[in-house]
Amino acid sequence: MAPQRVVPLSLRKPTHAVCVVGVEMLVDVHSDVPRGARSFEVAGSSGLEVIVFYDPERAREPTGRFRWPLHAGADVVVSVDRASKDVNDLKVKVSYFGEPESQALGHGVLYLTGVDISLDVDRDRTGQVKRSRGDKKTWHWGPEGYGAILLVNCDRDSLMSRDRDFANSQLGSLADLQDMSPMVLSCHGPDELFDSHKLVLKVPSSDSKRVGVFCARGGNALSDYKQVLGPHNLSYKVERQSGEQEIRFYVEGLTYPDADFSGLVTLSISLVDAGSLPEVSLFTDSVVFRVAPWIMTPNTQPPMDLYVCSVVDINGSNGKFLDDMSYLAMKANCKLIICPRIENRNDRWIQDEMEFGYIEAPHKSFPVVFDSPRNRGLKEFPFKKILGPDFGYVTREILLSGASSLDSFGNLDVSPPVTVGSKEYPLGRILFGSSFPNSGGRRMAKVVRNFLYAQRVQAPVELYSDWLSVGHVDEFLSFVPTSDKKGFRLLLASPRACLKLFQEKREAGYGEAAQFEGLDRVAKRSINEMLADTSLQSDSLYVQKCIDWNREVLKRELGLTEGDIIDVPQLFSLKGPYADAFFPDMVNMVVLGKYLGIPKPYGPIIDGRCCLEEEVRSLLEPLGLHCIFIDDYLFYHELLGEIHCGTNVRRKPFPFKWWHMVP
CATH class of the missing domain: 2.60.40.1700 (Protein-arginine deiminase, central domain)
Structure with a gap:
């Protein structure tokens, strides 16, 4: 260890100094030297370590009485290994000599007090x-x-x-x-x-x-x-x-x-x-x-609390939807928390308002809700009703302009843990939607993006979602847990898969089976009519290109193969430059362990069953998942949202400790 400070000796009076345990001190034996002195001896009291450092090319270690030549530039370093009991109870004495056998020409004395100081x-x-x-x-x-x-x-x-x-x-x-x-x-x-x-x-x-x-x-x-x-x-x-x-x-x-x-x-x-x-x-x-960073939890983590809002509108109360959520929570063994109308002010989009995560240190962990800057009816709910003992709160506000739709947290997701090449992401990667690269479209606010990037442990991936009217990533992707080695699948909405399914049904003789069968006040569309609709075909081709662009980004940034992705049948239609789901968007689901609350698509009925539901069951149930289709048409789909938009889930933290990773 290099000396921390220098203490000069004096021939006229003793010097007093403090020496800290574990810190070496350089004693200056060269500044005040008797006339005619050629060498010096040094001695220290018990409890002191005294070391002389020298240049072997200029001097050699003395024998006998251990007198060191002054011209060799030897340095004296002292240290203590424990604190003193009394002030000045340690002493260093340096004696100076002329000829080898002469009497001492002078002495320098240093009194030391050992002190042990440590901040731990x-x-x-x-x-x-x-x-x-x-x-x-x-x-x-x-x-x-x-x-x-x-x-x-x-x-x-x-x-x-x-x-x-x-x-x-x-x-x-x-x-x-x-x-x-x-x-x-x-x-x-x-x-x-x-x-x-x-x-x-x-x-x-x-x-x-x-x-x-x-x-x-x-x-x-x-x-x-x-x-x-x-x-x-x-x-x-x-x-x-x-x-x-x-x-x-x-x-x-x-x-x-x-x-x-x-x-x-x-x-x-x-x-x-x-x-x-x-x-x-x-x-x-x-x-x-x-x-400690704020950490999001993906769909693959076990659910703890399911949040949903009670609302009333021109269609009445969403009580039936709440009952369906209660059944789903019961099956998944998690707690249902209903936010009453007086607290949500008839704002049903609780996923858009907030995102649950957590913070962790070796001695303590607790959940933290991240409040989005959208500031609508649910604005006060996270702060007034969720913040409390061992439940934290964080937000980022947009000061100069209002929030856009992309600042809502339906546009914020996180993948399960992934490995990309040799790089591991044991806490997954944050995903959020943005405009197409180098375009001038909508983006998530910079203050929110900066916050997400700064956490470091879930390196964000920006996707392209500005092609959607609402513009949220949960409109075209979701993750579901599986019990195999991979541990999850990525679900992507797929117009291509939907059109292929309808073509197969038409060829099998079911061309007159109608979409939206069973819904009042909604025009029915037969499979033949949908496949003959050139506008719907063109819209679907455009949307598929947008989703395929994201597909390649997700494969590259999450280290996925085609076998890790499941295409969920879904059609979209364009209104101006933006797309909306043509029927309830099944990817926009709530995932509670192996139980999936999926928007009921009201697809064509074939042999007494919805062919869209049957297709999704055939894709997901072999993975050990349970598909529960829930009617959200009037209270959510018609307002450009679905089940995921209208629910929120707090999940168990990762067992992995974030400080064990290397960002």
Whole structure:
């Protein structure tokens, strides 16, 4: 280890210094030397390690009385391995000589006080703070990596608070400490030393708005915890009590990684000589944290809660749809949560309003809802009804202009874990829709895109969805879990597959079987009529090209083969430059484990069964999936949405620890 600081010796009076355990100190034996001196001897008291470094080309290690020639430029380095019991209880003596057998021409004496100072965090990611002499200043990814982790304290543990916990400079609940990362300051040494020296905890100005630090003073009352660092406090003189050897701190994240924030924050402790003018920092120990990313969960993760809205419109109440959701949740063994009209203000598109994810550190994990900037009837629901104890909240607002349809979170999805070549994505990859590359169409807002990219652990893929009226990726893709080695299939809406199916049915003699059979107030269209409709054929060809473009991107970016993709029959029609689903969009389904809530397509009835439903069953049920077709026509499809748009699912977090991956 390179010497940290230099202490000069004097022939006239003893020198006093503090030596920190584990830190080498260079003793300057060359600045104040007696006239005629040619060599020196050095001796140290018990508890000190004294080492002389020399250039073997200029000198050789002496024998006998160990006198070192001054002209050889030898350096004396001292270190201590434990804290002193008393001030100045360690001594280094340097004696200077002229001729080899002469008496000493002078002496320099250094009195040392050993002090053990260390700032420690959960560097090894075990959930516990352990004393570390290793590298605490850098953060490394991977299973062999190291570095502490910080949660954004974005839940609300105190029911008396109106905002998230990180907005409060006073602790509102002792439970809130569990959301923070512990940090321990060890300060072993004589009490008298700290009368003239102080310990100063610091955060760089650039990090101060990212992190908050509370100091624990030994009690169980809220008043025993004081915020000492944060946006308005860059340094804190530690209030060390007599005999106190450990001081505990709790650290909270204030913001997620983003375009202007890598996620890394640094804290440091300095031992300062308060008796010198100006004050001198004798030693600094630093630690680094990485703020935990927000992580989405794909359809392949087990469902926990199914959310749906109760609404009333000109068609009446959607009570039958709610009953169907209750049955589906019961089959999937997850909890159904119905958002009442008074809370949703008749906004049924709960998938568009928010996305569920989670954050995790070795000591704690909790779900976090990401509130979209769409700000319609459900605007207040995530903040007022979901934010709470151990349930966090994050949002990104669009300040200069209103949100577009592509900013709704039906346009946000995530793949299951994938491997692309040699690159692994153990938490999957985020997917969201955008305009065609280099075109001037609609895109998801930059503040949202920046946030998603900055999380790093689910490297986003931008797809082309601007060809749709609503413009959401859930209108043409979904993932379903399977029990085979792959673990999932990608479902893509396919006009090609639908037209092929209808042609097969026509050739089998069922050309007069009609689409929309069983629906009142909806014009029936026979298979013959649909296949003869040149406009529908042209629209389908255009839509298929758009989906095929995305198909190639998904294959490339997710490492998929054609065998990993299932084409689900679906027709679209164009209204101006944009496409809408011609009948209920079956890919726009809710996935609850092996139970799929699929929009009822009202396809042509052949031998008493809907041929579209039968086709989908033949594709999915051999994979161990259960297809439950649910009528969403009046309350969702006619309003340009489907079951996935009108539901939302909170899922179990990944068992994989995000810090084990290498982005």
